[in-house]
Amino acid sequence: MINFYDSFRKEKINFIPKINGEVSMYQCGPTVYDNAHIGNLRTYVMSDIIRRVFEYEKFYVRQAMNITDIDDKTIRRSHEQNIKLSELTLKYEEIFFEDLKRLNILKPTIVMRATKYVPQMISIISTLIDKKFAYVGSDGVYFSIDKKNNYGSLAGIKKGAEQKERISNDEYDKENPGDFALWKFWSENDGENSWEAPFGKGRPGWHIECSAMSHEALGQPFDIHTGGIDLIFPHHTNEIAQSEACYDKPLSEYWIHGGFMNVNGEKMAKSKQNFFKLSDIESAGFSPLVYRYFLFSAHYRSQMNFTFEGMVSAKNALEKIYKTLAEISKNIDTENNSSAINSDYKNKFEEAIIDDFNMPKALAIFHDLLNDKNITAEEKYFTALNFDKVFALDFKNKSFEVNKAEQNLEIPENVKKLAEERLSARQNKDWKKADELRLEINKSGFDIIDKGEGYICTII
Ligand code: AMP
Numbered sequence: 001m002i003n004f005y006d007s008f009r010k011e012k013i014n015f016i017p018k019i020n021g022e023v024s025m026y027q028c029g030p031t032v033y034d035n036a037h038i039g040n041l042r043t044y045v046m047s048d049i050i051r052r053v054f055e056y057e058k059f060y061v062r063q064a065m066n067i068t069d070i071d072d073k074t075i076r077r078s079h080e081q082n083i084k085l086s087e088l089t090l091k092y093e094e095i096f097f098e099d100l101k102r103l104n105i106l107k108p109t110i111v112m113r114a115t116k117y118v119p120q121m122i123s124i125i126s127t128l129i130d131k132k133f134a135y136v137g138s139d140g141v142y143f144s145i146d147k148k149n150n151y152g153s154l155a156g157i158k159k160g161a162e163q164k165e166r167i168s169n170d171e172y173d174k175e176n177p178g179d180f181a182l183w184k185f186w187s188e189n190d191g192e193n194s195w196e197a198p199f200g201k202g203r204p205g206w207h208i209e210c211s212a213m214s215h216e217a218l219g220q221p222f223d224i225h226t227g228g229i230d231l232i233f234p235h236h237t238n239e240i241a242q243s244e245a246c247y248d249k250p251l252s253e254y255w256i257h258g259g260f261m262n263v264n265g266e267k268m269a270k271s272k273q274n275f276f277k278l279s280d281i282e283s284a285g286f287s288p289l290v291y292r293y294f295l296f297s298a299h300y301r302s303q304m305n306f307t308f309e310g311m312v313s314a315k316n317a318l319e320k321i322y323k324t325l326a327e328i329s330k331n332i333d334t335e336n337n338s339s340a341i342n343s344d345y346k347n348k349f350e351e352a353i354i355d356d357f358n359m360p361k362a363l364a365i366f367h368d369l370l371n372d373k374n375i376t377a378e379e380k381y382f383t384a385l386n387f388d389k390v391f392a393l394d395f396k397n398k399s400f401e402v403n404k405a406e407q408n409l410e411i412p413e414n415v416k417k418l419a420e421e422r423l424s425a426r427q428n429k430d431w432k433k434a435d436e437l438r439l440e441i442n443k444s445g446f447d448i449i450d451k452g453e454g455y456i457c458t459i460i
């Protein structure tokens with residue numbers, strides 16, 4: 001049974017799906033006004049691992065993600081660049097999905113742009129006004145947190161009379177809870193970005209987007225809501241308040257939050273100018289999969305510190321893995337057969353991944369597998385490929401590429417000639433001559449690996 005730490009109950013739980021064999025997951029997607037940074041991408045890798053573990057365990061996963069393509073920041077940036085909001089947001093949405101692809105993150109099964117679901121948001125807000133959870137203020141419609149009896153339980157927040165500040169913008173690093181905007185009335189800054197609503201022309205606040213889209217995609221409650229730890233308050237706290245108040249049901253059965261990617265002990269953030277984009281680390285010579293591998297060195301709930309030293313170690317380790325797998329794969333038929341999976345290692349691996357998605361442990365088990373002298377090359381190779389359903393580090397393709405690169409080495413003419421002679425000797429079953437020719441080839445610093453009807457020439 002899959003178990004994990006539920007950040008709502010604040011304890012480890014055994015996961016029980018609403019529908020047997022299925023899991024519905026919602027993750028807060030990017031605000032598409034700029035590139036994502038690799039801190040953001042850590043959180044998307046976390047959700048990807050969770051999804052892959054469920055799929056490995058034969059669950060059918062419905063994973064929904066929103067795209068925040070309207071908020072204060074997107075509107076401001078489109079004005080700065082003097083372009084239409086959709087031109088800006090579509091550009092960054094495309095870059096975001098490219099980043100996901102390069103990190104081998106599976107695209108969510110349902111992707112929803114906020115601007116396409118405004119009628120659903122208006123409908124929730126109307127219900128909240130009718131039920132007196134929301135009121136119309138001078139610049140928008142606000143959710144009254146005093147009306148919601150368990151407001152803040154996810155974040156462990158206690159309401160106090162003094163905390164009755166109104167928060168109208170999408171600034172979400174606020175310390176204190178307060179009535180928050182569900183809808184913002186049109187102002188000149190919004191330009192053409194507005195919708196008619198019974199309570200006044202305007203645009204949605206950030207939090208209501210996720211309540212409306214998760215309900216539309218997955219119903220309520222769905223199984224698991226994921227995100228970075230910074231979203232617990234106010235974003236997820238406010239999502240819960242709105243959705244519960246509207247539908248009289250919990251929003252999500254379980255909550256999973258990932259730790260920060262830090263730089264020098266501080267959260268990586270756009271506002272702090274201490275961030276790297278995926279393209280920055282690629283320019284520094286690290287493939288996106290090296291970053292994926294680097295992420296597995298810490299548990300998803302721990303904070304991590306990004307350093308280039310750490311990336312160098314990850315790069316070396318991953319290259320070594322690809323080489324080892326390439327070496328192993330030379331002597332086996334890589335197209336055949338999955339029954340060679342080693343059950344001891346498979347069981348240990350599965351225990352690790354279903355225990356709060358423990359990737360550092362899964363990785364350690366994988367290294368033990370590679371170093372184990374007592375199991376066959378077939379078992380190593382196919383067990384590694386089985387683990388890669390969750391790791392998604394491209395073991396098969398990369399080990400093939402390593403071998404191919406070796407084959408394309410400049411092989412001196414005399415070695416080529418000797419190798420051809422040796423092939424004929426083997427075809428004539430003249431094993432003695434074949435062995436002598438191999439020794440000749442070795443003297444030139446090369447070796448031959450017999451492969452079916454042919455051979456591969458490698459450096460010793
Ligand atoms: P945003 O685009 O700011 O809404 O963030 C998108 C996702 O990235 C959210 O799930 C955030 O919780 C997450 N996130 C933001 N900064 C970091 C960070 N430094 N480390 C890990 N996740 C982060």
Ligand code: ZN
Pocket residue numbers: 027028029210235239
């Ligand atoms: Zn959200």
